[in-house]
Amino acid sequence: MIKTVSKPKTSSYDAIIIGGGHNGLVCAAYLAKAGKSVLVVEKRPLVGGAAVSEEIVPGFTFSTFSYVVSLFRPHIIRQLDLVKHGLQIIPMETTYNPIPGDRGLVRWADSERTRDEIARFSQRDASLYSEFGLAMGRLSRFAKNIIDTTAPEPASLNPKELFKLFKMARLFKDFDGKLRYLNVKLMTMSAVDFLQEWFESEPLLPAMAGSGIIGTFLGIRSPGTAYVLLHHYMGEIDGAFRAWGFSKGGTGQISLACAKAALSFGAEIITDAAVDHIDIKKGRASGIVLENGDDIRAGTVISGLDPNRTFLKMVGEHELPDDFVTQIKRYKNRGSSGKVNLALSRLPNFKDGRPGHHHLKGDITIAPSIDYVERAYDEAKYGAFSRRPFLNIVIPSLSDPSVAPPGKHVLSAFVQYAPYNLKEGADKWPEQRDAFGNAVIDTIEECAPDIRDCIIHKQVISPWDIEKMTGLTEGNIFQGELSLEQLAFLRPVAEWSRYRTPIHKLWMCGSGTHPGGGLMGAPGELAAKTMLTEGGV
Amino acid sequence: MPKKSPFHQRTSQFCQSMNWKDWAGYYAVVSYDTHHEQEYFAYRHAAGLMDVTPLFKYEVTGPDALRLLSRIMAKDISKVKQSQVTYCCWCDDDGKVLDDGTVTCLSQDHYRVTSAEPVLHWFHQNARSLKVTIEDSTSRFGILALQGPLSREILTHAAGGDIASLGYFRLIDCSIDKRKVTITRTGYTGDLGYEIWCENKDALAVYDAVMESGKNYQLLPAGLAALDVARVEAGFILNGVDYFSANHCVINSRKSTPFELNLGWSVNLDRDSFIGQQALKKEKKEGSLWQFVGLEYDWDAYESIFAKFDLPPQTPAGAWRTAVPVYGRNGKQIGQATSGAWSPTLKKNLALASIRTGHFTMGDTLQIEVTAEYERKRCPVKVCKPMFFNPDRKRN
Structure with a gap:
């Protein structure tokens, strides 16, 4: 834990960062490291935004929202010395897809064993699986180049920008023909269509396609979802792509490590301090006003909030050019997922005939067939949560016993779809929350019939709750969908992809900027580095 | 053919990978799973249970037991109190290390020694005219190492005895499943941990009881591969890898002294x-020829060596033991890294090395040989103390 106060030490800073999410904290750490006086302002009592751990029931630590880590940039860990500040990542080794009444499919760290598992459904798929992994690995390295630098600006004639595009083109050129086509396909196809070019069997197809829909309001057959697939493939731990892990003590420990790093460089953090608005004078941001009326001045104001909240609530339409406002309004948030966190008295029994619980240590995806996942989307399209949703479940206490009392467990279920905009209206979520939670538990029950007997406590979080708790507009976990038209030089909107805004001295550093969400820390880092090199702060 | 330890019936049942090696004449599990990662993370976040029976064990008894050990060990064993364990090394007449291990004081006339190599002959040779008996008890006891942050909870659950107040490098006699055991708070992972000594006949019952107690704490049977990564992080030397027993060296220059192995702290010079x-x-007066140090790879440089081949940085999958040259500022070889590992906990590439005195100071940047795409390259490494991982819980 870190000790924070709700009052700043002074009334003026080089930079004020609104929002103590992981990106805000990373940004603060880099700016403070460069010698700037920095204040981070967080409305909740704890830092982390959507990357928090909370002891909801005594002894049980829930990673309330974000629950696994993969994309967090390794160089940020090194540059901010996050290990020294407490960051510990425990890798997840398995991916399990239960099927009611069957052994299901487990993909292990051991590739031979995985091949045997897949061969039960398709010999052909089994023989292709590692080849696919290699191709995605090669594409990931192309993508890594994009996420580790500021977005290229294709409309610019600035030699620096042209060089960047040239560099990317050269990387692309290094691909052999097949891989180049694959890249184009990845950018345009649906997750299922893309995967069907390789594989034929269920449950492998829906199991793999599942990561293509996470955080989007799209189905696995919707074009564009193949890219999101890659976004989940390029996570890297210790140089290995497609590695996922748990943060010891819950996801909030990542935020705490970032906060400790920021504090160690001299940044200040205040909590329980909600910002009312950004003070703008003559088109220039000059400070912030808290909800309690406190006025704090800043050379630069940086928003870690999502674009919608930043511009339409903190700045105000009247301060902004019309076309910019229109674009921000068009920016798609469309929260589509919820979370069910359970405290369990014991491990539920997945009736799969598999001995032990080794196969439950990684993630457990409930997506038994393509139609199942597409059907879940059908309901969401018309404003209802899925009765049988796509679930991504983890039981982190199996790898990190510190998050639950001995013998007991925490289970985190990421649920899709839970549309923010119910057809009865988003504000009807409190009435539907219970039914939503029950649908999730019913779904788990089909694979683990005794789940209800194990539940000590249940926390059900709808996208409406996510918005209420974290401020994320429409509860979108990525601060805006990771669809192609909202990525790279188009994130959040064209011409404003470099963390700048139409307001002088107002910058952005959240997941709503390039390269997007997913607990990467990259937007915070790139924003800080851009500001420092371009005289933004 | 290697022997089977008294725990073999259980370890062989859990060792699905069939990945064994010969450790001092015993079958020893390298990793229970095909990869040691889970076992490593059990050591660091829960607990791992390892069969360390192959350690050589000796009971030194009689009125002159202390005299013998004080004569052999570079450490002053008279300072070791009853129920205390100490880590030490012993040398030949030239001050070159023969082996390192532990000495436990069970009573004034009963000490127990563990070592990596057989020492019976050396001990006998130096026991002439002393009233002392030396018994090789290696095959009489089974030893389990229970290591990791939750080892204390597990053992408290399993053993009748005050485990919670057992101090670092202290010993307690108690029982597990009504079998007599001796528990020492020692280990080779650089973390909180214990070693459990039991009679062979009780071995399986003790093993089962510890595993049963560990069920709620994610205890895993763990093997040598995971241990090797942990010991590199802790900076513990290994006989036959980081140094060679003077007994086995064909050339003198290969021998090491305690000071050269960073074991100077365990040498008590001013006594009988x-x-x-x-x-x-x-040597203390004139200085040592070598120093044993830790090396941390410069990751950005390491990454760029591989990037030149359009490859991602390749970290070793486990600990490595094939020595590689270390170069000084002038580009000349000034030493060798003898073991190393990627530390998944510290997120650093680490090595343990012997470097010639006078060619560096702590904090300096040296170069280490790295092979990338079959080509030998040099990567900058920072020299530091050989202890990368040292959590408070180890001692407290």
Whole structure:
């Protein structure tokens, strides 16, 4: 834990960062490291935004929202010395897809064993699986180049920008023909269509396609979802792509490590301090006003909030050019997922005939067939949560016993779809929350019939709750969908992809900027580095 | 053919990978799973249970037991109190290390020694005219190492005895499943941990009881591969890898002294004579030829070596033991890294190395050989103390 106060030490800073999410904290750490006086302002009592751990029931630590880590940039860990500040990542080794009444499919760290598992459904798929992994690995390295630098600006004639595009083109050129086509396909196809070019069997197809829909309001057959697939493939731990892990003590420990790093460089953090608005004078941001009326001045104001909240609530339409406002309004948030966190008295029994619980240590995806996942989307399209949703479940206490009392467990279920905009209206979520939670538990029950007997406590979080708790507009976990038209030089909107805004001295550093969400820390880092090199702060 | 330890029936049941090696004449599990990662993370976040029976064990008894050990060990064993364990090394007349291990004081006339190599002959040779009996008890006891942050909870659950107040490098006699055991708070992972000694006949019952107690704490049987990564993080030397017993060296230059292995802290020079004392006193005065250090790879440089081949950085999958050259500022070789590992906990590439004195100071940047795409390259490494991982819980 870190000790924070709700009052700043002074009334003026080089930079004020609104929002103590992981990106805000990373940004603060880099700016403070460069010698700037920095204040981070967080409305909740704890830092982390959507990357928090909370002891909801005594002894049980829930990673309330974000629950696994993969994309967090390794160089940020090194540059901010996050290990020294407490960051510990425990890798997840398995991916399990239960099927009611069957052994299901487990993909292990051991590739031979995985091949045997897949061969039960398709010999052909089994023989292709590692080849696919290699191709995605090669594409990931192309993508890594994009996420580790500021977005290229294709409309610019600035030699620096042209060089960047040239560099990317050269990387692309290094691909052999097949891989180049694959890249184009990845950018345009649906997750299922893309995967069907390789594989034929269920449950492998829906199991793999599942990561293509996470955080989007799209189905696995919707074009564009193949890219999101890659976004989940390029996570890297210790140089290995497609590695996922748990943060010891819950996801909030990542935020705490970032906060400790920021504090160690001299940044200040205040909590329980909600910002009312950004003070703008003559088109220039000059400070912030808290909800309690406190006025704090800043050379630069940086928003870690999502674009919608930043511009339409903190700045105000009247301060902004019309076309910019229109674009921000068009920016798609469309929260589509919820979370069910359970405290369990014991491990539920997945009736799969598999001995032990080794196969439950990684993630457990409930997506038994393509139609199942597409059907879940059908309901969401018309404003209802899925009765049988796509679930991504983890039981982190199996790898990190510190998050639950001995013998007991925490289970985190990421649920899709839970549309923010119910057809009865988003504000009807409190009435539907219970039914939503029950649908999730019913779904788990089909694979683990005794789940209800194990539940000590249940926390059900709808996208409406996510918005209420974290401020994320429409509860979108990525601060805006990771669809192609909202990525790279188009994130959040064209011409404003470099963390700048139409307001002088107002910058952005959240997941709503390039390269997007997913607990990467990259937007915070790139924003800080851009500001420092371009005289933004 | 290697022997089977008294725990073999269980370890072989859990060792699905069939990945064994010969450790001092015993079958020893390298990793229970095909990869040791889970076992490593059990050591660091829960607990791992390892069969360390192959350690050589000796019971030194009789009125002159202390005299013998004080004569052999570079450390002053008279300072070791009853129920205390100490880590030490012993040398030949030239002050060159023969082996390292532990000495436990069970009573004034009963000490127990563990070592990596057989020492019976050396002990007998130095016991002439002393009233002392030396028994090789290696095959009489089974030893389990229970290591990791939750080892205390597990053992408290399993053993009848005050485990919670058992101090670092202390011993307690108690029982597990009504079998007599001796528990020491020692280990080779650099973390909180214990070693459990039991009679062979009780071995399986003790093993089962510990595993049962560990069920709620994610205890895993763990093997040598995971241990090797942990010991590199902790900076613990290994006989036959980071140094060679003077007994086995064909050339003198290969021998090492305690000071050269960073074991100077375990040498008590000013006392009654002990083997190697004169040579060590001289070395203390004149300085050592070598220093044992830790090396941390410069990751950005490491990454760029591989990037030149359009490859992602390749970290070793486990600990490595094939020595590689270390170069000084002038580009000349000034030493060798003898073991190393990627530390998944510290997120650093680490190595343990012997470097010639006078060619560096702590904090300096040296170069280490790295092979990328079959080509030998040099990567900058920072010199530091050989202890990368040292959590408070280890001692507290």
